[in-house]
Amino acid sequence: MKKKAISSLLAVLCVIFVLAACSNGNSGNASNGSGTPVNSESATVEADHTGEDDAAASNDEEFTIRVGSWFLDDRPYQQAYMKAVEEGYKKLYPNAKIQWDITLGATYFDKLKAQFASDSAPDVTFFQKKDWFKAGNFMDLTNEPIVSRLTDAGKKSPAVLYEGKLFGVPLGSTPAGGVWYNMDLFNELGLKPPTTVQEFMDVCEKLKAAGKTPIALGFKDVWTAQLFMSLWLQSYGFASDTDYGMKMYNGEINFDDPAIQAVFKNFQTMQEKGYFNKNALSIDWPASAQLFASGDAGMIVQGPYMPGTNKDNIQKGGFKPFQLGYFPLMDDKGNTQVPVGTNASLAINAKTKLVPESKALLDVMTSSEVLGSWLAGEGALSYFTDVQVKFDDPVMDTLKQYVDKSSFSNRIEDFIPTSATTAMTDLVTKVISGAPFHPSDLKAVQDAFEKDKATVVLPY
Template identity: 55%
Template sequence: MKKEGTAVKARWKLLTTAAVLALSTALAGCGGSNGQDAAPSASGNGQQQTKAQDTNDKNFTIRVGAWFLDDRPHMQVFKKAVEEKYKTLYPNAQIQWDVVLGSTYFDKLRAQFASDSAPDVVFYQGQEFAKSGNLEDLSDEPWVSRLTDGAKMDVQSHYNGNTYALPMGMAIGGGVWYNKKIFADLDLQPPKTIDDWMQVNEKVKAAGKVPVTLGFKDSWTASMFLSQWFVSMGFSTDPQYGMKVYNGEIKLADDPAIRNVMETFEKMKKQEHFNKNALSIDWPQSGQMFASGDAAMIMQGAWMPGTNADNIQKGGFEPFDIGFFPLMDDKGNVSIQLSSNEAVGVNAKSKLKKEAKDLVNLITNQEIIAPFNKGEGSLAVLSDVTVQYDYPVLDELVDLVNKSNVIPYRLQNFIPASAHTSLVEAVTKVVSGVKFDPKDLEAAQDNFEKDKATVILP
């Protein structure tokens, strides 16, 4: 990172190019009549792990840890596909899914690694697990050569030049999804600046709808909203923003970009642009509010199109098309953060290391990872995997990626977790109705200075 000015710009350019090419290719076949995933190629993606000679009759249970495998259809399809494919390798094996939904999973995973009781296969986020030696080096696995250029630079699946995990898909960090019918009925256009957004919110509110629904009972939703706004507020105009924070040139306690984000949240709260129960409902409930048409917008990740369609079907709501716009700064500057949301690796101390590697390897099959990418709205990370998406909004996303500055980082990559937590607590306080006090940022600065040594620079 010493020569960040040149090196990072080069990496961003390469990542942007790879992302656009991958997404454009993935969506090229969207015009098909049924929108289903393409059949596996004749070459058989990932077939190294499914050959008959690899079959093993040993009886064992392999544990897989995750935080996101909920009851959404594409998640259930993914689990079933993994189980069925694994049976072709190990007919007598059982997969034990150790799923803890939400952020508490990571606290549990850290404790499990510390006590040598972690699952054999682990889904995770961040770089800490690779740096700490918890994960097996997978650099020699057969799927590594199939990674796209963008995936090869994914910061959480790679560390110190080695590959420690399979990134499950390259995804935007988040943005605002809106109900196109509500916007059309009110003659509204997607906002380009913060002032535009305030005006849109006022018109939505006047029509008796909630402008933006929040499910901040799940703290990760507050973290996502906050961190993605930092991407546009900070990195859009200063590519060195993250390193300047890390080096102490920018202080969290008095950074204009951070204050601007907090003050904008305060303004939106004061003008009733959020749902009144923002802190008492979780993410699924906020999704229901959006699907029902009670709210015009929701800040979420690229899985929103599929999730919304499922919510509409289950709730019996009137269908509608959705659109997307990114978070912006006062002048309309935008940066799109692109990285893997989930990465899957192998416990370095697993007693089923080969079996665990085989499980990760089989996930790279077209028929397993492509439907997962489609459901999540993420880009394929393997050069020989094709994804066909069902939702027109993803065409808009392609156009946006083509036109935007794409970066692989977030502010969290340059500050300790404790400092980011303090920032999340500060914005949660604002959303509760408490006036923003710049002194609330001092806790973030204090934690930054105290725990800076824990930061793993990308």
């Protein structure tokens, strides 16, 4: 999505941020934590609903339809989304059962690959990346009615477009995230959001001196380490050179580049100075979010779903509420980049035996009543013309301001093979464990890149 389009969409959202509790964990009738249904419907959705009684009368057979996912966990807005999908689908197929095949984390994709190889994959699945298109795993949706509901950006999203055809539908356009901080604690200690790496280190030192954990990490969930690393690399690399990714792909920049080394040196400095929780590698991300919500940690690096997640955690834990603040990770000079990408997409198994049933489920999962509140919980904008997203936390306006300043939405992972990303993430966890960083450690990343470069599907 172009910057101007993103800015316009986000500016509109600023006007409607006043809706309360968009992701606070209340169930209600909507799809996630807000409990607030979005009333606008497209002609397509209305047509589906107009025929609900007839569909219920003729589609009374019993069957089980499977949905695959790697992220639908026990957060209230996620649970509410699944419940809303089930309720909406029962209006069409009263005796149908939705089986949620959920494997949290990156291992889901390995499992899904094996399922496709054995013809046992779910009928409908959430996905990321394009590997599945080339393998012919997903149904071509180019001429399906659901596509008419997509925005122009949604129809052109590189997340679902392959060789001129749409093999899925993107759900939300999501800012990558950054550093979320306890604004009340910052005010109490006289701290301001840092604008340079040195200021960031200074803030960490003052939080530590006050008896707080500066940054809560939950690196048992390895994707959180990748997120932290990627966000920092974004500002060090792309903020000053939007061609940074292509230069890496073309071999003009190697992985021992000073910008990449700087990120790992920063991790080492923070680890040595005790700016992370000591159990950073043994707790998962929900536990780190609890540490932050309790007020024992001053900051956490996460995605745009943190406002709703933090509110839920404060309520569940009985912690003292506080206002959330946000700033992006920066380079030594204070340059920042906050990319915007597709958080997740939906596709239909090309070999499913439940073709009309799967298409109907896709309609329900992306309907205005179901999807809008879930996207609010994710901190995402909609790719559907008839789905509105409403935020209630003013911190999202701060995030918008940084997105407006950013000029590039691709991330380093878009230009390097998965094996190279994995090698870099492994190095982050190694440094957090206390091992000193040496530039020679990046040779393993370079080797992985050169070995698997051919697997990269470049962004258009």
